[in-house]
Amino acid sequence: MLIKKPEDFKYSEITPKNVYLNRRNFIAAAGMVGVGLAATKLIPDMLSPETNALGGTKLQFTKSDLSTKGEELTPYKDITSYNNFYEFGTHKDEPAIEAKNFKTSPWTVSIEGLVKKPQKLDLASIMKVSPLEERVYRMRCVEGWSMVIPWIGIPLNAIIKAAEPTPKAKYVAFQTLLDPKQMPGQREEILNWPYIEGLRLDEAMHPLTILAVGLHGETLPNQDGAPIRLVVPWKYGFKGIKSIVKISLVEKQPPTAWNVLAPSEYGFYSNVNPDVDHPRWSQATERRIGEFRRRKTLMFNGYADQVAKLYSGMDLTRNY
Amino acid sequence: MKNKHIIWLKVVAWVVCLISLGDLLYRYFTQNLSANPIEFVTNETGQTALKLLIASLAITPMRKLSGWNWLIRFRRLLGLFAFFYAFLHLTTFVVLDKFFDWQEMLRDVTKRPFITVGVLSFVLMVPLAVTSMAWAIRKMGGKNWNLLHRLAYASAVLGVIHFWWKVKADITEPATFGAILAILLIYRIVVWSRSRLKAGAGTAAKAALASE
Numbered sequence: 128m129l130i131k132k133p134e135d136f137k138y139s140e141i142t143p144k145n146v147y148l149n150r151r152n153f154i155a156a157a158g159m160v161g162v163g164l165a166a167t168k169l170i171p172d173m174l175s176p177e178t179n180a181l182g183g184t185k186l187q188f189t190k191s192d193l194s195t196k197g198e199e200l201t202p203y204k205d206i207t208s209y210n211n212f213y214e215f216g217t218h219k220d221e222p223a224i225e226a227k228n229f230k231t232s233p234w235t236v237s238i239e240g241l242v243k244k245p246q247k248l249d250l251a252s253i254m255k256v257s258p259l260e261e262r263v264y265r266m267r268c269v270e271g272w273s274m275v276i277p278w279i280g281i282p283l284n285a286i287i288k289a290a291e292p293t294p295k296a297k298y299v300a301f302q303t304l305l306d307p308k309q310m311p312g313q314r315e316e317i318l319n320w321p322y323i324e325g326l327r328l329d330e331a332m333h334p335l336t337i338l339a340v341g342l343h344g345e346t347l348p349n350q351d352g353a354p355i356r357l358v359v360p361w362k363y364g365f366k367g368i369k370s371i372v373k374i375s376l377v378e379k380q381p382p383t384a385w386n387v388l389a390p391s392e393y394g395f396y397s398n399v400n401p402d403v404d405h406p407r408w409s410q411a412t413e414r415r416i417g418e419f420r421r422r423k424t425l426m427f428n429g430y431a432d433q434v435a436k437l438y439s440g441m442d443l444t445r446n447y
Numbered sequence: 448m449k450n451k452h453i454i455w456l457k458v459v460a461w462v463v464c465l466i467s468l469g470d471l472l473y474r475y476f477t478q479n480l481s482a483n484p485i486e487f488v489t490n491e492t493g494q495t496a497l498k499l500l501i502a503s504l505a506i507t508p509m510r511k512l513s514g515w516n517w518l519i520r521f522r523r524l525l526g527l528f529a530f531f532y533a534f535l536h537l538t539t540f541v542v543l544d545k546f547f548d549w550q551e552m553l554r555d556v557t558k559r560p561f562i563t564v565g566v567l568s569f570v571l572m573v574p575l576a577v578t579s580m581a582w583a584i585r586k587m588g589g590k591n592w593n594l595l596h597r598l599a600y601a602s603a604v605l606g607v608i609h610f611w612w613k614v615k616a617d618i619t620e621p622a623t624f625g626a627i628l629a630i631l632l633i634y635r636i637v638v639w640s641r642s643r644l645k646a647g648a649g650t651a652a653k654a655a656l657a658s659e
Contacts, residue, residue, distance in 0.1 A: 219483070
């Protein structure tokens with residue numbers, strides 16, 4: 128939870144909101160000419176050339192039965208202005224500003240390692256592996272706040288199956304783009320770049336685990352991990368690695384970025400667990416963005432019915 | 448410096464000290480306190496408290512180095528504003544964040560070192576705020592008063608630790624506060640050991656106090 132220093136800028140330096148929004152509209156409009164051209168050529172069935180004022184491209188998708196029900200969605204504005212994406216700054220409001228010009232096209236994701244069919248897929252091909260679905264999930268940050276986000280994506284297991292893992296494959300390792308020119312945060316030694324994450328193969332194959340390419344009906348805004356990111360709703364948010372370029376099937380448990388930085392604070396599993404505190408703060412409660420009072424954090428972020436069996440017999444205090 | 452000028456400078460100092468609060472109120476009324484307003488207010492008030500506390504500790508070295516003795520007349524103002532923001536910070540935690548959940552807070556204070564040192568940092572400021580008036584100096588005597596008010600250093604050190612332990616990965620900000628505080632402390636130690644050398648062992652204690 129980092130803080131903006133007030134002396135960093137004066138009011139006179141802040142671009143007035145109407146100018147800012149107009150500029151965004153302009154950039155969005157200009158961008159759409161390009162995206163529109165690409166869409167007509169490459170992925171006419173996936174992307175419509177329409178856009179809204181905020182610059183996302185509308186996606187075609189179906190609503191999934193695996194969506195979490197009975198939760199109020201967190202507004203688009205909050206999901207896109209309050210981000211942890213250290214590649215673009217450690218303050219919550221920085222990614223929205225610093226990632227504005229991040230280039231997400233062309234983009235290739237390499238699926239490699241212990242697979243029979245290694246592949247390099249562009250985004251359009253990834254979206255053809257499985258039809259896009261909307262998945263409404265709770266997102267619980269390790270810092271103690273949460274949101275409810277309507278993601279759009281495909282099950283990770285579809286991508287993994289297509290690559291045909293060999294029997295030796297036991298884990299899946301993910302890697303974010305390494306590009307300090309575009310990602311100013313990577314010029315500082317905050318984490319050991321590039322950001323890396325990992326899942327056990329059965330976690331990766333679980334139907335709830337998705338690769339998201341959009342939210343609230345549109346392509347992912349850059350600050351939320353465009354063009355493609357991982358979403359594992361029963362784990363703390365930092366497991367949801369952003370701007371993925373590499374997915375490797377491996378035999379041994381892969382290193383993960385936060386675990387490398389602080390092994391006693393962030394484990395490999397990082398399942399949401401109200402009974403296992405972060406060494407420095409409690410995980411028993413959380414503040415849902417938009418709410419005043421804290422609410423109790425649920426075991427496995429409320430997805431225990433679906434995922435608890437993955438960890439039966441494991442000591443979750445030790446395997447945090 | 449003439450009194451008239453001091454008064455004007457005090458007005459300026461008040462305005463500067465109130466910028467942070469004004470900013471929060473402005474953001475509150477324009478709904479611009481981020482998606483997580485309670486966190487925003489907590490961070491803002493905490494950082495401002497620490498900045499003002501460190502600024503108050505910089506007064507004496509600045510006065511000595513520049514020869515501008517009038518600077519001393521701003522120390523209490525900065526210290527009391529630091530206390531004011533620390534109070535807002537703690538109040539935000541108690542009222543807005545934890546909503547008077549005393550049990551949970553007691554657990555936090557005893558179990559979470561960063562909260563423990565934060566509370567300690569605030570507690571140390573209380574006697575300083577209470578004895579900030581001129582009559583308190585007269586009543587206690589300058590010597591005792593100076594001795595008591597060295598707690599400001601302890602409070603600032605704990606404040607920096609509190610901030611440092613709170614941060615997840617990017618320690619730039621607490622490290623910056625820490626570096627400034629370290630310079631101020633080193634300055635004090637240098638002055639103190641010099642006067643000790645000059646005065647000789649016998650009158651060292653006296654000299655150290657006189658250098659305040």
